Amino acid sequence: MFSSQTPAVGNIKLANGVLMPEVGLGTWKAHEGGMLAEAVKAAIDLGYRHIDCAQMYDNQPEIGKALKESSVPREDLFIVSKLFENRHRPELVAGALDQILSELQLEYLDLLLVHWPFAIKPEHGYEDPSGAEDLDNVPIMDTWRAMEALADTGKVRAIGVSNFNAAILKKMLPQCRIRPAVNQVEVHPYNPEHELVAYCQRNNIAVTGYCPLGGVRVNVLGDSLIQSIAAAHGCSPAQVLISWQTARGIAAIPKSTNPERLKQNLQSIVLALDEMHAIGQIATRQRKVDPSRNLPELAWVFHEKEAECPLI
Numbered sequence: 001m002f003s004s005q006t007p008a009v010g011n012i013k014l015a016n017g018v019l020m021p022e023v024g025l026g027t028w029k030a031h032e033g034g035m036l037a038e039a040v041k042a043a044i045d046l047g048y049r050h051i052d053c054a055q056m057y058d059n060q061p062e063i064g065k066a067l068k069e070s071s072v073p074r075e076d077l078f079i080v081s082k083l084f085e086n087r088h089r090p091e092l093v094a095g096a097l098d099q100i101l102s103e104l105q106l107e108y109l110d111l112l113l114v115h116w117p118f119a120i121k122p123e124h125g126y127e128d129p130s131g132a133e134d135l136d137n138v139p140i141m142d143t144w145r146a147m148e149a150l151a152d153t154g155k156v157r158a159i160g161v162s163n164f165n166a167a168i169l170k171k172m173l174p175q176c177r178i179r180p181a182v183n184q185v186e187v188h189p190y191n192p193e194h195e196l197v198a199y200c201q202r203n204n205i206a207v208t209g210y211c212p213l214g215g216v217r218v219n220v221l222g223d224s225l226i227q228s229i230a231a232a233h234g235c236s237p238a239q240v241l242i243s244w245q246t247a248r249g250i251a252a253i254p255k256s257t258n259p260e261r262l263k264q265n266l267q268s269i270v271l272a273l274d275e276m277h278a279i280g281q282i283a284t285r286q287r288k289v290d291p292s293r294n295l296p297e298l299a300w301v302f303h304e305k306e307a308e309c310p311l312i
């Protein structure tokens, strides 16, 4: 319907052949200004087809309403959601998917991710665990086998993980009947994840990079190199960051509720090889999301080399 105005968004082919649009709309905290439904509708009108949701964002009903009102056919959309850590017990996984589908008013998801590689107790809410007593002793492979069972139901077209480091994946992959199709992790020039991305891509696990603009905390948009490359191209720093990501074969899911930025974030530019290389060489290291939640018990989620995932 908007095809003549809609920028062409490329796709990343998942291991099972499903196509994932390489730029999607992030929705974490997107409801805070009361503009989420409008933003989702505007994004779809602009050409976004990939929407990144999660139980934890606590805003899926609003997104579901906007999706319902959209005139774009369901099969043209790529809708992602994530299993929250308090639903890792295998007997809770199918019910969690049903709740997600009900909130989003959908018959199926395109991709369901295990949001984090650790579990918290079922009675725990959406806040971070505050101590070891909040953690739940559920092996990741038990949760993953329940995810594999979901893939057989047709209610999800693909299954994947999020915030999994290579050490965990190395332990996990030989035990999988269906391998994770996607690993969604924080990616921007201050957290480029060169090794993890290479490992995933070698193993046919597509990577989606979250916080591609650094979120609200990491000022990668203000980085002097990013700004000078943007000036040279006559585009915004956000466009440089998103284009750097997609040129690496990584999907980017920038969040915005601002119509002008939504439009801009979909308009990629072509970076020269030396610009790609220079961005990849930026030495600053900073994450927005602390995977360990400051809990020593979760240090293995963060510290790749010490990853002694105790519960595989």
Ligand SMILES: NC(=O)c1ccc[n+]([C@@H]2O[C@H](COP(=O)([O-])OP(=O)(O)OC[C@H]3O[C@@H](n4cnc5c(N)ncnc54)[C@H](OP(=O)(O)O)[C@@H]3O)[C@@H](O)[C@H]2O)c1
Pocket (backbone or CB within 6 Å): 025, 026, 027, 028, 029, 052, 053, 115, 162, 163, 184, 185, 209, 210, 211, 212, 213, 214, 215, 216, 221, 236, 238, 239, 253, 254, 255, 256, 257, 258, 261, 262, 264, 265, 289
């Ligand atoms: N799997 C996980 O554990 C995980 C963790 C974190 C995030 N995520 C996903 O990744 C998505 C993106 O991450 P994020 O929301 O933290 O950060 P982000 O997309 O990197 O940055 C969002 C911030 O950048 C601003 N912004 C958007 N476009 C801009 C532009 N063109 N120029 C300047 N500023 C711009 C937004 O403000 P405006 O809205 O005002 O434009 C917002 O403040 C999330 O929404 C969520 O879907 C997943």
